[in-house]
Amino acid sequence: MSTLLILGAKSDIARAVAQQYAAKGYDLLLAGRSINELDDFAKDLTIRNEIKVSLHEFDANDFASHASFIEQLPQLPNGVITAIGYLGDQQQAQQDWTETEKIMTQNLLGNVSVLNILANLFAERQSGFIIGISSVAGDRGRQKNYMYGAAKAGFTTYLSGLRNRLFKNNVHVLTVKPGFVNTQMTADMDLPDKLTAEPEQVAKDIYKAQQKNKNTLYTKGIWAWIMRIIRLIPEWQFKKMDL
Amino acid sequence: MPNQSSKQVSGWGRFPQFKHRVFTPRTASDLHSFVKNNDNPKTIGFGNGRSYGDSALSECIIDYRQAQNYLIDFDAQQGTFTCQAGVTLDEILKVIVPKGWFLPVTPGTRFITLGGAIAADVHGKNHHLAGCFSEHIIELQLLLADGTIISCHKNQQPDLFRATCGGMGLTGIILSATIQLKAISSTQIQQTTHKTGNLQETFAVFEQNQSSTYSVAWIDCFAKNKSLGRSLVSIGEFADDGSLTQTSKKARTMPRWFPGFMLNAWTIKLFNTLYYHRQKKPIKQETVHYQQFFYPLDGIHHWNRMYGRRGFIQYQFILPKKTSFEGLNVILKTIAEAGQGSFLAVLKLHGQANKNWLSFPMEGYSLALDFKVQDKLFPLLDRLDQLVLNYQGRFYLAKDARVSREVFEQGYPNIEKFRQYRQEHNMNQHFNSAQSLRIGL
Numbered sequence: 001m002s003t004l005l006i007l008g009a010k011s012d013i014a015r016a017v018a019q020q021y022a023a024k025g026y027d028l029l030l031a032g033r034s035i036n037e038l039d040d041f042a043k044d045l046t047i048r049n050e051i052k053v054s055l056h057e058f059d060a061n062d063f064a065s066h067a068s069f070i071e072q073l074p075q076l077p078n079g080v081i082t083a084i085g086y087l088g089d090q091q092q093a094q095q096d097w098t099e100t101e102k103i104m105t106q107n108l109l110g111n112v113s114v115l116n117i118l119a120n121l122f123a124e125r126q127s128g129f130i131i132g133i134s135s136v137a138g139d140r141g142r143q144k145n146y147m148y149g150a151a152k153a154g155f156t157t158y159l160s161g162l163r164n165r166l167f168k169n170n171v172h173v174l175t176v177k178p179g180f181v182n183t184q185m186t187a188d189m190d191l192p193d194k195l196t197a198e199p200e201q202v203a204k205d206i207y208k209a210q211q212k213n214k215n216t217l218y219t220k221g222i223w224a225w226i227m228r229i230i231r232l233i234p235e236w237q238f239k240k241m242d243l
Numbered sequence: 244m245p246n247q248s249s250k251q252v253s254g255w256g257r258f259p260q261f262k263h264r265v266f267t268p269r270t271a272s273d274l275h276s277f278v279k280n281n282d283n284p285k286t287i288g289f290g291n292g293r294s295y296g297d298s299a300l301s302e303c304i305i306d307y308r309q310a311q312n313y314l315i316d317f318d319a320q321q322g323t324f325t326c327q328a329g330v331t332l333d334e335i336l337k338v339i340v341p342k343g344w345f346l347p348v349t350p351g352t353r354f355i356t357l358g359g360a361i362a363a364d365v366h367g368k369n370h371h372l373a374g375c376f377s378e379h380i381i382e383l384q385l386l387l388a389d390g391t392i393i394s395c396h397k398n399q400q401p402d403l404f405r406a407t408c409g410g411m412g413l414t415g416i417i418l419s420a421t422i423q424l425k426a427i428s429s430t431q432i433q434q435t436t437h438k439t440g441n442l443q444e445t446f447a448v449f450e451q452n453q454s455s456t457y458s459v460a461w462i463d464c465f466a467k468n469k470s471l472g473r474s475l476v477s478i479g480e481f482a483d484d485g486s487l488t489q490t491s492k493k494a495r496t497m498p499r500w501f502p503g504f505m506l507n508a509w510t511i512k513l514f515n516t517l518y519y520h521r522q523k524k525p526i527k528q529e530t531v532h533y534q535q536f537f538y539p540l541d542g543i544h545h546w547n548r549m550y551g552r553r554g555f556i557q558y559q560f561i562l563p564k565k566t567s568f569e570g571l572n573v574i575l576k577t578i579a580e581a582g583q584g585s586f587l588a589v590l591k592l593h594g595q596a597n598k599n600w601l602s603f604p605m606e607g608y609s610l611a612l613d614f615k616v617q618d619k620l621f622p623l624l625d626r627l628d629q630l631v632l633n634y635q636g637r638f639y640l641a642k643d644a645r646v647s648r649e650v651f652e653q654g655y656p657n658i659e660k661f662r663q664y665r666q667e668h669n670m671n672q673h674f675n676s677a678q679s680l681r682i683g684l
């Protein structure tokens with residue numbers, strides 16, 4: 001039986017991913033801060049599907065704990081997905097270093113720290129898959145959210161390097177770039193219906209892309225086109241725009 | 244704060260339809276704090292929107308499904324099942340059927356929530372033996388307007404239980420329940436269909452099969468004179484062949500553009516005639532999957548679009564056994580003569596009424612009909628209302644979109660108890676649907 005480790009398991013997208021993989025028969029290791037909040041969720045998963053689910057406390061900011069976190073897992077999982085992320089407040093981050101640091105840590109550094117360890121173990125084992133949830137925001141810097149965007153761009157580049165490195169070790173890396181998703185993170189935003197995915201759809205897309213060893217996934221798919229166009233706008237023009 | 248949006252919402256009949264503020268709490272604690280702090284008295288819980296009319300509509304709608312969607316416990320030895328109210332019967336079936344269990348009572352669609360099943364105290368084809376859904380509730384948890392959570396069952400807080408089961412969301416938000424399931428050893432149903440020539444024969448088949456678990460009739464409401472009341476009466480029992488694998492065919496979807504005019508008096512009449520004559524033999528026996536037997540319409544998603552933009556009304560009433568024959572004769576005649584008959588008219592013999600104050604079934608025959616909404620429909624329904632009252636009948640809230648207060652209350656001897664209870668406990672200051680305001684519940 002295959003096992004998936006989910007980092008940031010309390011996230012709405014992560015929970016939909018958990019449901020998706022559970023339905024496909026994966027055992028789950030759910031990790032995050034105050035993870036006991038997922039007790040009822042975990043019980044639900046085991047009643048609906050004949051799988052094992054366990055909960056593990058994990059804080060991405062606490063780099064020093066990551067090695068022991070991996071060690072104390074009941075087993076080395078077949079694959080890992082991280083949904084850990086933090087949108088943050090762009091305006092505040094421009095004034096306040098702690099906010100900037102938080103954005104960088106929770107989107108980039110924490111993920112890099114824990115994936116470094118897993119990447120080595122997977123490479124040694126010569127199998128596994130790594131799924132990182134980055135964002136379309138990392139495809140181009142915009143004044144509205146470039147702190148978040150920069151951290152995600154860093155994460156996207158990290159994942160692409162990792163994919164390149166681990167290819168020969170039979171370890172597959174999938175970069176997920178959601179557009180808008182209707183979750184806790186975007187709860188106070190007014191999102192355009194046509195461009196906004198539900199977490200369940202994102203989870204289905206991720207599962208499919210991972211099973212097919214895709215490299216990059218835009219979800220909803222239309223975001224691939226939108227970002228292609230946005231990347232095409234020349235910088236001299238882009239800098240004057242208010243997107 | 245829960246998500247809030249303003250949108251066009253309707254029940255399954257797509258009539259009436261107007262703008263509502265919809266609150267979608269993401270978590271149980273969002274739901275609790277919203278209910279506690281909400282001061283709009285025109286507020287009601289919304290399940291899966293499978294009630295036909297305005298039971299789940301109000302100025303402020305709480306779509307609690309996302310906040311209450313966990314399975315909590317399943318004892319596959321004893322057949323007890325606990326889950327939150329936003330879980331659908333479909334989700335429950337997926338878990339229990341492979342383990343040899345089934346819903347003790349199920350309506351004709353599996354796409355309703357547990358909350359909706361309790362709030363309407365739904366019945367199924369086995370009502371004459373198994374009663375309503377609430378008969379199988381071991382315990383339920385209810386969120387009151389002041390934010391307290393209270394659990395009740397038949398013997399604990401019995402008044403609250405009787406008001407809540409069948410109470411259409413007017414006592415609070417049902418959070419979860421434990422129910423006793425029914426053991427099965429197959430997913431197949433052995434079905435016998437009797438083709439009857441008139442109402443008398445139809446009644447005879449029902450009465451002769453009272454010890455069979457499931458019975459229901461499809462009635463040709465266009466047939467007149469000697470053929471009035473001709474039906475296909477289906478009788479069913481779970482098979483015992485030991486096969487518990489679920490197969491579900493992929494559902495089809497009714498296109499959004501399906502033109503309402505395709506369904507007119509002529510096409511519906513044609514359908515009824517063809518459907519009735521499809522079966523050649525007077526008695527036909529076959530083995531069918533439970534989904535086909537219980538949920539034939541679930542195979543077509545959005546079949547409610549078939550009636551066009553203005554929607555349709557489902558009209559369901561029940562008459563006491565002693566007046567059923569005469570009453571149905573008169574009512575069917577009126578419908579056939581009006582030429583506004585229904586695609587699907589369903590007749591069912593029910594067992595005794597339970598003690599819940601607003602539960603619909605009582606011993607007698609119920610008839611459910613779909614009518615496409617058009618101007619000339621309403622005078623016809625007003626006439627039918629009077630006929631139903633003449634024969635001491637009553638109406639089903641889960642289907643209703645238009646019955647007047649005067650008409651409704653005559654059928655429910657305990658309605659005053661319900662009203663008083665709501666007043667005494669301040670429930671009428673916090674939970675009201677468009678329907679409850681119209682009827683004065």
Ligand SMILES: Cc1cc2nc3c(=O)[nH]c(=O)nc-3n(C[C@H](O)[C@H](O)[C@H](O)COP(=O)(O)OP(=O)(O)OC[C@H]3O[C@@H](n4cnc5c(N)ncnc54)[C@H](O)[C@@H]3O)c2cc1C
Pocket residue numbers: 255287288289290291292293294295298299307328329349350351352354355356357358359360362363364365366367368410411412413415416417418540641642676
């Ligand atoms: C094709 C079809 C066949 C049907 N067949 C039958 C049948 O055979 N027998 C039968 O009895 N009914 C039948 N029905 C009606 C249906 O079972 C009921 O209307 C049921 O209540 C719908 O549940 P829902 O989850 O969709 O709730 P909604 O339609 O959203 O709400 C129905 C009522 O329940 C209340 N409610 C919902 N959830 C809660 C909650 N958690 N707490 C408090 N109140 C709540 C609402 O306020 C509302 O008053 C059928 C409906 C359809 C569409």
Ligand SMILES: NC(=O)c1ccc[n+]([C@@H]2O[C@H](COP(=O)([O-])OP(=O)(O)OC[C@H]3O[C@@H](n4cnc5c(N)ncnc54)[C@H](OP(=O)(O)O)[C@@H]3O)[C@@H](O)[C@H]2O)c1
Pocket residue numbers: 007008009010011012013014032033034058059060061082083084085086087106110133134135136177178179180181182183184185186
């Ligand atoms: N929603 C969108 O529109 C959208 C679009 C593009 C990309 N994304 C990305 O998708 C991913 C999932 O986001 P979501 O939309 O599901 O939002 P979310 O519910 O806010 O998820 C973010 C998760 O990250 C966790 N987290 C943050 N810092 C952590 C830390 N130090 N240690 C452990 N866990 C930490 C949070 O847990 P806590 O509860 O403990 O804080 C939370 O569960 C994120 O990476 C996000 O950037 C989302």
